[in-house]
Amino acid sequence: GEDVEQSLFLSVREGDSSVINCTYTDSSSTYLYWYKQEPGAGLQLLTYIFSNMDMKQDQRLTVLLNKKDKHLSLRIADTQTGDSAIYFCAAFGSARQLTFGSGTQLTVLP
Amino acid sequence: DTAVSQTPKYLVTQMGNDKSIKCEQNLGHDTMYWYKQDSKKFLKIMFSYNNKELIINETVPNRFSPKSPDKAHLNLHINSLELGDSAVYFCASSPPSYEQYFGPGTRLTVT
Numbered sequence: 001g002e003d004v005e006q007s008l009f010l011s012v013r014e015g016d017s018s019v020i021n022c023t024y025t026d027s028s029s030t031y032l033y034w035y036k037q038e039p040g041a042g043l044q045l046l047t048y049i050f051s052n053m054d055m056k057q058d059q060r061l062t063v064l065l066n067k068k069d070k071h072l073s074l075r076i077a078d079t080q081t082g083d084s085a086i087y088f089c090a091a092f093g094s095a096r097q098l099t100f101g102s103g104t105q106l107t108v109l110p
Numbered sequence: 111d112t113a114v115s116q117t118p119k120y121l122v123t124q125m126g127n128d129k130s131i132k133c134e135q136n137l138g139h140d141t142m143y144w145y146k147q148d149s150k151k152f153l154k155i156m157f158s159y160n161n162k163e164l165i166i167n168e169t170v171p172n173r174f175s176p177k178s179p180d181k182a183h184l185n186l187h188i189n190s191l192e193l194g195d196s197a198v199y200f201c202a203s204s205p206p207s208y209e210q211y212f213g214p215g216t217r218l219t220v221t
Contacts, residue, residue: 030208031208033209035212037151041214042114042200042212042214042215043200045209045211045212048209086151097158097165098155098208102150102151102152103152103153
């Protein structure tokens with residue numbers, strides 16, 4: 001089955017950019033997603049990208065996809081304390097289901 | 111106007127009991143899911159259900175069973191609860207374009 005991997009922790013200073021990285025193994029993955037989970041809450045869909053795209057921008061969020069390397073990143077510009085959360089990468093692959101990474105805990109320091 | 115809702119939000123019960131978690135979506139989606147999130151925040155799909163087609167993750171014990179009375183609901187029944195079932199359970203739904211919308215979760219604690 002597909003594996004999706006992310007680093008577990010990232011700390012940044014308020015106002016800096018955050019970059020969260022993700023790798024996946026199934027080259028057939030057609031859709032790639034970023035979700036945000038705040039403490040005690042469900043997963044909120046932030047953005048997604050189709051595999052035929054290499055970049056998508058949505059306000060402060062920029063998603064980059066390197067399909068050759070099976071690498072996805074999420075850049076958050078001007079990171080705020082409210083961005084502190086766990087960010088999950090997910091891939092929709094040949095198994096026709098979403099496979100999630102382990103999540104990256106983003107901590108924004110004042 | 112909640113999109114995906116779950117009840118209860120918290121569930122504390124003893125080993126051996128049988129319990130249910132309810133899920134409802136008002137998005138008109140055809141596919142619904144149940145996920146389990148463990149204490150390390152790892153998310154694992156348990157079931158997906160689409161137009162009466164149930165896809166089961168083979169690692170899910172048969173003590174867990176989803177039941178869908180209609181397209182907007184997918185409930186999760188758990189028999190003979192065990193300590194290891196303690197987790198947060200999320201319901202989700204998706205349109206044909208595959209992005210999934212999650213409920214707020216149900217924190218199950220088995221004592």
